[in-house]
Amino acid sequence: MSLPAGFDPYAVLSVRNDCSEKELKNAYRLQCLKWHPDKNLDNKEEAQKRFIAAREAFEFLFDKTKRAEYDANKTKIRVREEKYRQRMEQADDERRKKIEELNRREKAAEESTVKSKLSEQQEARQRKREEERIREEMRKIREELEKQAMDEIRQTEERIRKAHAEHRAAQKIIQEEAHLAKLKLKFEAPDEENDYSEEALRIIYEPYGKISAMSLIKKKKGKRLCVVEFAKGVNAWGAELEEGVGDGPKITGEWIVPPSEFQTEPEERQENKNDDDIDYDSMSLEELEAHALGSNAEKKARVE
Structure with missing residues (x-):
């Protein structure tokens, strides 16, 4: 060559x-x-x-x-x-x-x-x-x-x-986590006996859907702040209206990230929808009070 x-x-x-x-x-x-x-x-x-x-x-x-x-x-x-x-x-x-x-x-x-x-x-x-x-x-x-x-x-x-x-x-994971429903809770505990632990709060809010994370912060003068993060796909609407158990501190809830309209309701809430079949219009005042007291007593027993 x-x-x-x-x-x-x-x-x-x-x-x-x-x-x-x-x-x-x-x-x-x-x-x-x-x-x-x-x-x-x-x-x-x-x-x-x-x-x-x-x-x-x-x-x-x-x-x-x-x-x-x-x-x-x-x-x-x-x-x-x-x-x-x-x-x-x-x-x-x-x-x-x-x-x-x-x-x-x-x-x-x-x-x-x-x-x-x-x-x-x-x-x-x-x-x-x-x-x-x-x-x-x-x-x-x-x-x-x-x-x-x-x-x-x-x-x-x-x-x-x-x-x-x-x-x-x-x-994708970051985007999914950014859309997870997050609820901010506030309540005041006058003493240790009248306070919610993280475990108690889980029992109260798990009926609204699976919880993926929870952070409870104790502030001065008995003030409490808690952030509840629900799992992917959970439609936890209604959890913001939860006020706690009967004689426990009153809880106020506010959505930080509200549930997506595409999220589905948890099985527990779907099962609990049987209560919707009750004809409240036909109940007397005494019957309504008894039903409400019974629901609060059941929730308090789960917390205790």
Whole structure:
């Protein structure tokens, strides 16, 4: 494989002229990672050119014979240019013209010598087997390096996908928690005997739906503040009207976050709806009082 004019395989792979095979492989893998078309969808045409150039540079330099000839030729050119520069610095105008002509002839002679060493047919016969062997070895190495680069790209994409999924899940939980019904309770306890513990408050408010969290704060002068958070999906409407047990402190409730209209009522409240079937209109005043006292007594017994 001949190189295009001006093509510097070392520059393409960003390696030194004395780099080892290991450094050469690593440089090619990095170029594959950087310029793989699947990773540069917004600049795919340029990435494709760079990717192919990296492959050609790697194949050329991995062929020890071609690399040695390339290095030798580069050395000759560098030496000739250095001599030419030194001669020109030391020469006057007339001598410079002669040096320029001499340099031109030396360059032409070198090119002629290189061309005359072996004809294309002789070179093809001599290198055929070696090139086939190197080509096969190169193919395996190239495929392995490109596979490694592609695996790294896919692993990076998978990590990004998982991070996005985890972020979405966390955001969903935050949004759900922000919509959980929260009720603020206030009451005053004159003494320890006439006070509600957290357990007692749970018994009072659990009929309205499952409670996911509760925080009871005791302030000065017997003042109490409690925040009740109901579980997801609970429709706890009515809990704000609860005033506590009969002879206990009177509770006032206020929604911090009211229940969503899409939330469902808890099973306990649905079961307790049997009370709605009672015909209160047909009851006497005594019967209504007895029914109310019975409900309060049952609630107080649960608290105690």
